[in-house]
Amino acid sequence: MNTNYNISSYCHIKNQQVSLNGSVIFSEESLEFSEFIKAAYKALNTKYPKFFKMDNLSKLAFLAADILLKNEQIDSEKENDIALVFSNSASSLDTDLTHQKAIQDKDNYFPSPAVFVYTLPNICLGEISIKYKLYTENSFFIFERFNAENLMTYSNSLLETNKAKSVLCGWVELEGENYEAFLYLVSNEGTIKHNKQNIITLYNT
Amino acid sequence: MEALKQELKENIIEQLNLEDMSVEDIADDDMLFGDGLALDSIDALELIVMLDKNYGIKLTDPKEGRTIFESINTMAAYITEHRSK
Numbered sequence: 001m002n003t004n005y006n007i008s009s010y011c012h013i014k015n016q017q018v019s020l021n022g023s024v025i026f027s028e029e030s031l032e033f034s035e036f037i038k039a040a041y042k043a044l045n046t047k048y049p050k051f052f053k054m055d056n057l058s059k060l061a062f063l064a065a066d067i068l069l070k071n072e073q074i075d076s077e078k079e080n081d082i083a084l085v086f087s088n089s090a091s092s093l094d095t096d097l098t099h100q101k102a103i104q105d106k107d108n109y110f111p112s113p114a115v116f117v118y119t120l121p122n123i124c125l126g127e128i129s130i131k132y133k134l135y136t137e138n139s140f141f142i143f144e145r146f147n148a149e150n151l152m153t154y155s156n157s158l159l160e161t162n163k164a165k166s167v168l169c170g171w172v173e174l175e176g177e178n179y180e181a182f183l184y185l186v187s188n189e190g191t192i193k194h195n196k197q198n199i200i201t202l203y204n205t
Numbered sequence: 206m207e208a209l210k211q212e213l214k215e216n217i218i219e220q221l222n223l224e225d226m227s228v229e230d231i232a233d234d235d236m237l238f239g240d241g242l243a244l245d246s247i248d249a250l251e252l253i254v255m256l257d258k259n260y261g262i263k264l265t266d267p268k269e270g271r272t273i274f275e276s277i278n279t280m281a282a283y284i285t286e287h288r289s290k
Binding site: 038049051052053110111112113114117 | 221222223224225247248250251254257258
């Protein structure tokens, strides 16, 4: 298998900071997640009203992907050949709990359709795919912890078998106020070798 | 009726997460779907839940929604006539 692929961009959102390729591009301390992500959306000039209808996991994934893909000058008006391979540990538990609260009292039973539609983790992949016109392979894995080897093997396989020209992959975890997004783009472009050690090093940056 | 229209606008903005919109941006006769507020199918389901939760109105025929949710005017008129709370 050809493993000569590279990482061209990577993005982190964690600890009330957004960073792109290792440089902090937005920081706002002492804000809860919902306020923080809204402040980041506005500061980073995202301009996508549907963002506010998303659940928190999708907001986190969407914003990280949007920052990275804009940096790569990906045109969201054209179809893009980018596969998505995301992962986390908590699945969609944050939204599952919100939905569960709405249905636990039989005398006050008003489940929200807008909440229910986000009770799967891979919905965030759909949100990114809609914005960037991705009609490509996408997968969302549930791992106990960040699994560089599995992400690397799977994205290499997609590239090697010509399923896509590039793969946006990484980790998008959210549970209450604990959140972390780490996404990176793998293709023939870029200067950072796509190998397990580099993925782990970037993840821990 | 005017108080109900104001309440509906506030609830729609809050429940449907219309972040960049204020009550003043919604005219009583604006189309809620299509060219007006551009609400989508999930928003329509949320409006059905809102009628049930806030006003005790259960829509049994989904086709009714098309005329009821045309505008704030049509919603307010329907609620005034059918509300049980």
